[in-house]
Amino acid sequence: xxxxxxxxxFPLNTVLFPGGPLKLRIFETRYVDMIGRCMRSDAEFGxxxxxxxxxxxxxxxxxIGTTARIFDFEQLKDGLLGIAARGCRRFRIGSVEVQPDxxxxxxxxxxxxxxxxxxxxxxxxxVEMVRLAYPxxxxxxxxxxxxxxxxxxxxxxxxxxxxxxxxxxxxxxELDDPIERLHYLxxxxxxxxxxxGS
Numbered sequence: 001x002x003x004x005x006x007x008x009x010f011p012l013n014t015v016l017f018p019g020g021p022l023k024l025r026i027f028e029t030r031y032v033d034m035i036g037r038c039m040r041s042d043a044e045f046g047x048x049x050x051x052x053x054x055x056x057x058x059x060x061x062x063x064i065g066t067t068a069r070i071f072d073f074e075q076l077k078d079g080l081l082g083i084a085a086r087g088c089r090r091f092r093i094g095s096v097e098v099q100p101d102x103x104x105x106x107x108x109x110x111x112x113x114x115x116x117x118x119x120x121x122x123x124x125x126x127v128e129m130v131r132l133a134y135p136x137x138x139x140x141x142x143x144x145x146x147x148x149x150x151x152x153x154x155x156x157x158x159x160x161x162x163x164x165x166x167x168x169x170x171x172x173x174e175l176d177d178p179i180e181r182l183h184y185l186x187x188x189x190x191x192x193x194x195x196x197g198s
Contacts, residue, residue, distance in 0.1 A: 002109050007067065008034045009046040009096060009104040011059035015169035016047040016066040016087040017156040018113070021140035026081040028056065030103040035070065035083055044069050044088055046106055049170050058102075063093050064111075064174045086142060089113070090173065114152035114178045123182050125189060126158050133161050155181035162188065 010031065016022050026032050038045050048065030068085040076082045091108040098104055119127060127148050134146040134157065147153035159172045162185065175181045 002111060004094075005044075005067075005091070005108050005110060007044060007046045007091075007106055007108060008038070009048060009061070009065075009093075009106040010034070010068075011050045011053070011061045011104065012047055012055060013050055013166065014047070015049050015159075015166060015173050016068060017160060017173060018066060018087045018089060019141065019143070019153065019156055020066075020087040020160055022047065022068050022085040022087065023140075024083050024085070025076060025078075026083060028102075030099075030101045032081060033101070034103055035073075035081065039070055039073065042069070046091060046093075046108060047087070048093065048106075049166060058098075061093070061096075062170055062174075064090060064170070065093065065108075066090050066173070067110075111176070114155075114176070117151035117177075117179050119149050119151050119154055119182070123154070123186060126154065126182060126185055130154060130157050130161060137161070151178035151182060154178075155185065158182070158185050164188065 026035055034045060037043070044067035046065050047068050048061035050059045051062055053059030067088040069088050070083050070085045072084040074082045090111040092111060094107045094109060096104050096106045131146060131148055155178045159169055159181065168188065172181050172184055175184065
């Protein structure tokens, strides 16, 4: 049975993948307090894409999200708290309770990590795209070198790097098989006329 957690939830207009970077400017009191608690206890918080509402105020989110762990923070020039976090584990929301301060606290089921899968020749254009782009964004990731033969890693980074809409990114996050995710991205490239098979 997958682990069950109760975590603070941060609804955002973004889709976070395991291993993916997240930089935030924190100004709402509910989130300043939440981030402080997470940093003191080295705890994860949940990130889920907003499907209704806004980042400021009340929001309804997608059912699948990703936990994040903070690894750096700073006071920004405008006086706000800036944090750098990284995606950890995908989860499925079971229920959400809104606390008196407006913070969403979710009961979630942690989803199994992607199965280990190798990248085959069908996806060579995605491999090449990530290989060329990764040196320019490497500083935001924990991986010093691109893991181009790892389907989970490649599909996550390709989803982050391609100019996909939020809903497309969310659909990729919700796929349990990284090979399916690569096929989704390959089809996206084909529809752009980039013919990923050539």
